Amino acid sequence: MNPRREHSSSPRPRRPVAARRWAAVTVLIALLASLGGALPASATVAPTVSISTSTTRVGEGSLARFTIAAWPVPEEDLDVLLTVGSSTTADLGDDVEPVPEHITLRGSANGGHGTADLALRNNADREIEDHETLTITIVESETYTVGRAASSTVTLLDDDAPTASLSLDREEMDEGDEALLTVSVSPAPEADTEIAVGAYEGSSARLGEDYTLPSETVIVPGTANGGTGEVVVPLTSIDDDEPENDELVWVDVHDVSLDYNVAERAWAQVVLRDGDSPRVTMAAADEQITEGGRTVVGLELDPPPQDNTEVTVWVQPASSAIEVADFVGVPYPVYVRGAKRGGDGTARFELVAKEDGLDEHPETVRLAVVDVSLDYNLGDETAVSVTIVDVEPEPPTPDEPVTPDEPVTPDEPTAPAPDTTVPSGDDEPTPVPDDPVVDTTVAPEPPPSAADIIEDAIESLFPWL
Secondary structure, three states, rough: OOOOOOOOOOHHHOOHHHHHHHHHHHHHHHHHHOOOOOOOOOOOOOOOEEEOOOOEEEEOEEEEEEEEEEEEEOOEEEEEEEEOOOOOOOEOOOOOOOOOOOEEEOHHHHHHEEEEEEEEEOOOOOOOOEEEEEEEEEEEEEEEEEEOOOOEEEOOOOOOOOOOEEEEOEEEOOOOOOEEEEEEOOOOOOOOOEEEEEEEOOOOEEEEOOEEEOOEEEEEEOHHHHHOOOEEEEEEEEOOOOOOOOEEEEEEOOOOOOOOOEOOOOEEEEEEEEEOOOOOEEOOOOEEEEEEEEEEEEEEEEOOOOOOOOEEEEOOOOOOOEEEEEEEOOOOEEEEEOHHHHHEEEEEEEEEEEEHHHOOOOEEEEEEEEEOOOOOEEOOOEEEEEEEEOOHHHOOOOOOOOOOOOOOOOOOOOOOOOOOOOOOOOOOOOOHHHOOOOOOOOOOOOOOHHHHHHHHHHHHHHOOO
């Protein structure tokens, strides 16, 4: 027989399911507490270890600094295994201090935060050599897992060879023009130094087709031959009859010799402006309009094209005004009539601000010509900005002042008239009883006892009992 409490003929109302489940949880917590509240060792989460560096370039004589960190912070000290990465080009011991095989991360029980710093010196020497790299990689272990940042690399800079850089005397040039390219070596070498200069992969202009250089190498005269550490060579744009977009020339110093190092910024750019396509400009008649107003936006192609030309004008994302909701009228595209059709290379459209009846701050429409066609190139002014000012509502007309009425004197209270009705016969008036007052207050349910809580928990956990 199960030792369960007998219920009376009127069973105790059961509490909601959520309350019974919470009671079961309470019992489970009490059971865990009776066992000491300890989880098995297998449930402990192993920390994840990663490595990082605060600088990626270190000069000779300076320290390459790495930080190794574990998360979550281990309670006890943690030994992390390290190795040299395969991308390392530096000689350990000669170029940089050796990498230790392991490093200890101090745990929280010993006042640590689960991190450790590793500093290795980039040894200074007088040997001319290339810049070199040092990569440190975390080795896997059973006591931790390796995070995504499993490796970190620094570049060890050599300061014994002179540093080469270059610059251009302009940012734009037309077809057939010439820009001056200056190649510098610092400090100025004693002997003549050959520097490799060429096109960078990001150039849209093609060397030999859009521009020329005297050669792929430049000789910088040394001080022994009266040199000053720099030389100037021409970069010439090729004039052709092919309509094309403006193109970018990007030249740099190639790191192919131990006689020099390459500066951090050893490149220069110049834009080649095509002279075979007309250039488009755009302007607005007004910089500010009110809601419900409008302004004219004009475009001009110079020289005027022979054929009709489509010019793309876009609403820029920086606009605070919203097309259709705040303004309309921007055509996609804008058609410019060519000379063969009697056009003069100009076109206009109206930008109309909509009246929305809302009280709002001024908003701005920003338009720009987009260079998406070989039929035109961008001129000097290809963007406009028009501010739409909210129309202030007219202030309401004040009502006429209301003259207060004269105060009304309340009437004197009048005594009720006596009842002169004579009752018939000897009958007395029957009093009408008041409605009975019904007590609708529900008595609160008494809180469950500890025995009830334990019983409900057992019923939830062991329904078969």
